[in-house]
Amino acid sequence: VDFIDMKNVENRNLVYEAMRNEMVYDRSKYTILPLSKFGLMQITRQRVRPAVHVVNKETCPTCNGSGKISSSIAVTDVIENNIHHLITKQNEKKLVITLHPFLYSYYTKGLISRQMKWFFKYTKWVTLIPDSTLAIVEFKFLNDLGEEIELL
Template sequence: LIIDQTEAMTTIDVNTGAYVGHRTLEETIYKTNLEAAQAIARQLRLRNLGGIIIIDFIDMEDEEHKRQVMRTLERALERDHARTSICEISSLGLVEMTRKRIRESLGQQLCEPCPVCSGRGRVKSVETVCLEVFREIMRSSRQFEASKLLVVASPGVVDRILDEQSTTVAELEELIGKTIRFQREDQYEQEQFDVVLL
């Protein structure tokens, strides 16, 4: 099982891995989905997962197999104290269900959002931050009176600007009629910068 929890929903992906214990592929898929249905119910309880949950079972051709997997999931969820609601398997092999949130999920209890990306799982590239710096320089130069601007940013961003964007900086200085200086700040994360008026 691959369980992925986001703000909007929890997705659970079922795959066979290296399991090929039965003679036919259809039988292997059926047995895997049956075992997964029981494991999913257990993991929902153990991890305190709630809200919208999408389960992606391995596609099954046999309608009876689909019914048996759904019955197994429903029976396994009967032991759950949280209220659940389940929809039938869709044509894409997806099961939509909801589970009442009783308390924070295990992931929320044990972890906190990443201070760098605020839980997004990604940070802006150096190139993107450089463009944001240039936009902020333009905005600040139009809004405020100052003869010089100081950009304080992470070493990676400052180095990229001075090494690869020096022509852009010179053109920007000419356009706004102000001197632009750059200062590396080791404590800044990649996305963090300030434009200071001097």
């Protein structure tokens, strides 16, 4: 503790004694040295209780702690490739995609949205359902019975 500007020796001794009197109630082991000629008081304390360790970090549910996720462009390419495959190759009659609200807004925004472009391209309406429980790059394709379609 710094008492550099305290010139009077009597006041220095009063501060030292007051500190010793107050530290009597401390349960920790401690050492207090009188003020040095530079006006510094040295105080040491030994920890009695174990340190409290509070965990304030969680594993990211999207990347499982790896710090890496698929880029949104890659996800949109995968979705569009799957739509093409399911409609043209597997002849799915009705297609429903549940996806994160961010992806939902990406596909439905604008006057001629991507969802509308799919309709013009495939002449089938692809229903999009936002689901906030999904990770930002996660999606599920459902058939006309509401069953999840296994993707390649």
